[in-house]
Amino acid sequence: MASNIVMxxxxxxxxxxxxRVFANHLATTAAVGSTILVMVPLIAIFGYLIYKGASSLxxxxxxxxxxxxxxxxxxxxxxxxxxxxxLAIASLMGVPIGIAGGIYVAEFGRNKRxxxxxxxxxxxxNGVPSIVMGIAVYTLIVVPQKHFSALxxxxxxxxxxxxxxxxxxxxxxxxxxxxxxxxALGLGVPNWRSVLSITLRTASPGVITGCMLAFARVxxxxxxxxxxxxxxxFWSSSxxxxxxxxxxxxxxxxxxxxxxxxxxxxxxxxxxxxxIVVSVALVRYVAGRGxxxxxx
Amino acid sequence: xxxxxEVSDLNAWYGTNHTLQSISLRIPANxxxxxxxxxxxxxSTFVRCLNRMHxxxxxxxxxxxxxxxxxxxxxxxxxxxIRRRIGMVFQRPNPFPTMSIYDNxxxxxxxxxxxxxxxxxxxxxxxLQQAALWEEVKNDLxxxxxxxxxxxxxxxxCIARALAVDPEVMLMDEPASALDPVSTAKIEDLxxxxxxxxxxxxxTHNMQQAARVAENTGFFLNGKLVEFDATHKIFTNPTDKRTxxxxxxxxx
Numbered sequence: 001m002a003s004n005i006v007m008x009x010x011x012x013x014x015x016x017x018x019x020r021v022f023a024n025h026l027a028t029t030a031a032v033g034s035t036i037l038v039m040v041p042l043i044a045i046f047g048y049l050i051y052k053g054a055s056s057l058x059x060x061x062x063x064x065x066x067x068x069x070x071x072x073x074x075x076x077x078x079x080x081x082x083x084x085x086x087l088a089i090a091s092l093m094g095v096p097i098g099i100a101g102g103i104y105v106a107e108f109g110r111n112k113r114x115x116x117x118x119x120x121x122x123x124x125x126n127g128v129p130s131i132v133m134g135i136a137v138y139t140l141i142v143v144p145q146k147h148f149s150a151l152x153x154x155x156x157x158x159x160x161x162x163x164x165x166x167x168x169x170x171x172x173x174x175x176x177x178x179x180x181x182x183x184a185l186g187l188g189v190p191n192w193r194s195v196l197s198i199t200l201r202t203a204s205p206g207v208i209t210g211c212m213l214a215f216a217r218v219x220x221x222x223x224x225x226x227x228x229x230x231x232x233x234f235w236s237s238s239x240x241x242x243x244x245x246x247x248x249x250x251x252x253x254x255x256x257x258x259x260x261x262x263x264x265x266x267x268x269x270x271x272x273x274x275x276i277v278v279s280v281a282l283v284r285y286v287a288g289r290g291x292x293x294x295x296x
Numbered sequence: 297x298x299x300x301x302e303v304s305d306l307n308a309w310y311g312t313n314h315t316l317q318s319i320s321l322r323i324p325a326n327x328x329x330x331x332x333x334x335x336x337x338x339x340s341t342f343v344r345c346l347n348r349m350h351x352x353x354x355x356x357x358x359x360x361x362x363x364x365x366x367x368x369x370x371x372x373x374x375x376x377x378i379r380r381r382i383g384m385v386f387q388r389p390n391p392f393p394t395m396s397i398y399d400n401x402x403x404x405x406x407x408x409x410x411x412x413x414x415x416x417x418x419x420x421x422x423x424l425q426q427a428a429l430w431e432e433v434k435n436d437l438x439x440x441x442x443x444x445x446x447x448x449x450x451x452x453x454c455i456a457r458a459l460a461v462d463p464e465v466m467l468m469d470e471p472a473s474a475l476d477p478v479s480t481a482k483i484e485d486l487x488x489x490x491x492x493x494x495x496x497x498x499x500t501h502n503m504q505q506a507a508r509v510a511e512n513t514g515f516f517l518n519g520k521l522v523e524f525d526a527t528h529k530i531f532t533n534p535t536d537k538r539t540x541x542x543x544x545x546x547x548x
Contacts, residue, residue, distance in 0.1 A: 110354070179390040183454070185352055187404035187461060188380030197407055202394050 046273065053270035056263040061271075066233050066249070072260060076268050078235050080275070082150070082244035083219065085237060086229055089154025090218055094161025095211050099200075101162065102169025102207075107195045119170070122163035133160055134224035142228060150236075150243035153229025157221060161214040168210025172203040208287050212280045219276050222247040246272045298326040298495035299365035299464045301346060306360035308341050308350055315341045317519045319360075323512070328487055328496040330506035330527065333516035334542070339499045340387075342516065343467045346497065347382040348375040364465060380408070383458030383494075387470040389450030391442030391457070397433050400442040400453055404461035419460050427456035428486055448479025455486065466490065468498040472505065484509050503543055507531050515539045 060075045067074030101118055109115025137156040142148055176199045184194035200207070218224075225231070230242040231252065237243075246268055253265035301323040308316035316338045323329045331339040344350040345358055348369060362369050369378045391400050399406075401420045410416065420437070424430040429452040433445070442453055451471060458466060468487070472480040480502075487496055487509045500506050506513050507527055514524040515536075523530060523539045534540045541547055 177390075179386055179388055180392060182349065182352070182384075182386060183390040183392065183457075184403075184407070185375075186347065186349060186379055186384035186386070187407065187457070188376050188378075189404070189407040190376050193407050198392060198403075202392065204394070 049266065049270040049273060053263075053266035053268075056267035057270070061264075061267055065235060066264075069258060069261075074264070076244075076246065076249055076264065076271070078232065079244040079246045079249040079268065080271065081235075081237060082229070082232065083246045083272070083275075085150055085239070085243060086153045086157060086225070086245055087215065087219055089151065089239065090157035090161055091211075091215060093155060093158030094165060094214060094218075097158075098162045098165025098211070098214070099169050099207060101166040102173065103195060103200065105166065106170040106173035107199065118166070122166045125159070126163040126167070129223075130160060130221050131223040131226070134227040137224065138227035145240075147240075148228060148230035148242040150229055150239045150241065153225045153243065153245065154239070156224040156228045157218040160218050160221065160224065161211075164214040164217065165207075165210050168213070169203075169207050172206030172210065173199055175206070176202045205287070208283065212283055216276050216280060219279075220247055220272060222251050246275075297464065297493065298491075300325045300363075301465065301495060301497070302363040303346075304361050306342070306345060306362060307358070308338070308345055309355075309357040310341075310353065311355040315519050316345065319521045321514060321521060321524045323495060323497060325495050326492060327512065328491040328498060328510040330510035330513045331497065331499045331516060332501070332503055332506050332513060332542075333522075334547070335501075337516040338519040339514075339516045340469050343384075343469055343497055343499055346465070346467055347379050347384055349379070349384065351375065380404075380461055381463055382465040382467060383461065383463035385451070385454050385458055385466065385468045385471045388474050389447055389454050391445070391450050391453050393441060393443040395442055396438045397440055397442055397445070397453060398437040401456050401460050404457060408461075420456075423456040423460040424453075426459050426486075426490070427452045428482060428489075429453060429456055446479075448475050448482060451475060451479065451483060452486070455483075459490075463494065465495045465497070468496065470499050470501060473501060480505070503531070515542060517542070 060073055061077075062075060062080065063077050064073070064075035065078045066076070101122070105115045105118050109118070133156050137152050137159070141152040141155060145152070180202055181194060181199055184198040185191070189198070225245050225248050229245055229248065231248040232242045232244040250265045250268040250272070253261040253268065256262070303322070304320045306316055306319040307314070319342060331342060333339050341350060346362060346364070346369075348358075350356045350358055352375075358370065361371070364378065364382065367373050367378075392403060395403060398420055401423050402416045405416060405419060421430060421434075424433065429449060432449060433440070433453075442450065445453060451474075455466075455471070472483045475483065484505060487498065490496060491509075498506075498510065510527050512525065513527040513530040515522045515530065515534075515538075517538055523534060523536045525535070530539060531543055534543065
């Protein structure tokens with residue numbers, strides 16, 4: 001019988017209470033401290049970029065192509081355009097393949113050997129140094145075509161996007177509760193339709209985050225472009241010709257011996273970061289517009 | 297209109313676990329039939345065999361025949377086809393979280409390719425009326441997510457969603473077990489309304505609920521159907537000793 005059980009007294013002793021208050025503050029301090037530690041590098045880098053780069057930003061920076069050595073002025077307009085084209089090619093290739101791979105692994109390939117192979121390959125691909133990716137695409141596309149091209153650069157970046165997107169898509173799909181899937185199947189919806197219209201849609205905020213992570217990562221990549229997009233001092237928007245890219249141009253300017261070019265490199269770095277932040281924010285805004293009141 | 301369901305020699309397994317053993321019974325059209333029994337007795341598995349949901353589990357396996365109306369659903373029908381004719385309401389309300397109330401109700405038709413906006417509007421209103429939810433949500437049909445409703449409203453939304461595809465049979469797997477008494481009463485009223493038009497099979501842990509809503513009741517124990525009879529007979533004068541023990545609370 002319950003009345004026979006003697007409960008220990010719940011009265012907190014004074015020392016006990018002091019300890020709890022202390023431990024509470026300790027944990028809060030540790031959490032806040034870690035937050036600051038995480039944010040310091042970002043803020044420091046951003047602040048330093050603004051300090052060094054903001055002064056070299058003017059209208060010419062966004063409208064002109066680089067001037068020859070010795071001439072003042074010039075800008076990075078062709079690099080900004082080039083980065084845009086490269087990232088568009090990369091996203092067109094990496095996002096659909098990555099998401100489709102994630103869907104296969106999570107929804108159709110459970111416990112199948114092919115799915116395990118895809119998962120393993122994606123993990124290995126994620127760890128391949130980006131310069132190796134550049135060399136691989138150099139051999140696959142640049143050598144047969146006998147010239148550098150925006151296409152080769154875009155493909156190199158696109159391949160780098162795939163593993164991140166595949167793995168995040170898989171994880172986000174697996175987080176969709178079984179009862180939501182069953183609801184769709186119970187309505188007589190074919191499995192493929194339920195996967196695309198219900199499971200993927202429910203997981204879409206996470207999938208979009210994965211795509212943005214991959215996008216932001218490759219947007220700043222320099223190494224895979226060295227042997228593929230190559231860089232270009234002039235205007236070019238053809239996918240079959242070498243093309244300029246912000247990270248490449250920053251690299252070239254930063255290792256040059258000229259102060260003027262160093263200044264432009266700082267400006268380019270600032271523009272690159274701002275463009276990444278803006279495009280990620282834009283995608284999030286557009287994707288978030290359709291969200292309803294109370295949606296989880 | 298509802299149709300009769302005839303089950304003969306139905307067996308189901310989860311892996312090597314023989315969950316249902318040779319079940320045979322006839323569920324009459326346009327009536328409510330309750331299935332009772334202790335946890336793990338196989339009653340949920342049984343209803344999941346009636347619309348071929350059991351086989352969505354990778355280790356699920358079924359033998360035997362289930363006739364819904366004229367159709368032997370395992371031999372003459374595809375899972376997708378049969379689930380369109382048989383609506384299902386689950387234990388936990390499961391509206392599609394990213395969809396509005398309207399889209400939730402319309403989902404069954406939309407995902408099967410219906411696009412006519414006027415027809416959809418009508419079906420959504422009719423289904424929500426049938427599920428006694430229309431008055432509460434008619435002003436935020438497209439503004440609010442299905443997940444923003446209360447638990448009881450969510451479950452009625454799920455019933456409306458199932459009704460929207462105009463099924464002949466409604467399977468309800470403990471539809472009120474996650475709800476408070478007021479919401480439970482609403483769901484029971486609903487079952488009472490619906491059973492004139494649909495064949496309803498309801499799994500429940502709550503014996504009073506079975507007694508209130510169902511004409512017939514089946515008692516499951518350890519994967520077997522112990523007794524199946526008119527509800528008043530099961531609760532007042534059961535044939536089997538085990539049924540009597542269960543309904544008088546001696547075990548389970």
